[in-house]
Amino acid sequence: MVNTEFHDREDGWIKHVFFDSGNGQCIAFFAFENIGERSDWTxxxxxxxxxxxxxxxxxxxxxxxxxESVRARMEAEGIQPTMEIDHGWCYSLYYLDPNQVLVELCRDTKGMPINKKEAARLLVAPTATSA
Known part of the structure; x- marks a missing residue:
């Protein structure tokens, strides 16, 4: 964690929390209470x-x-990957965070294949069978 901002609101509060995600970048999350959220939000x-x-x-x-470092730390806490997939060009470990959001740790193996023409064709294909 590299920074946290805390803001009081009329009847609640907001925390904006920043985590170092590497390469000089951050990912930020909010924690909040009584700022107008629906009672059934998840x-x-x-x-x-x-x-x-x-x-x-x-x-x-x-x-x-x-x-492997993350895997070892997670296993020490009794947490197994939600998914583990060899995509052919990369290898990914997936874990659910405490909010049930999936987090992927992606390692390039061969590098993503680049075929811009095929990518554009598949993007507009109406179904997988028509691709």
Missing amino acids: TDVSESLGVPVFINHAAFEATEEMQ
Whole structure:
């Protein structure tokens, strides 16, 4: 954690918390209470919208050493990866954070294949079978 801002509101509060995500970049999260949120709100972004948990997730670049260090620390706490996928061009470990948001630690293996023409064609394909 590199910074936290705290703001009192009329009947509640907001905390804006910043974490170092490497390479001079940060990722920030909010914690709040009584700022106008609905009583039935939840933090599980994907599943609360009715889609699988992997649809909305945060991905971070990782080395093999970083992945294995995280795996060891998580296993020491009794936490197993939610998913572990060899995508062919990268290898990813996925964990659910305390708010049920999926976090991906992605290690390049062969590098993402670049085919701009095929990517554009698939982007507008109406279904996988028509691709």
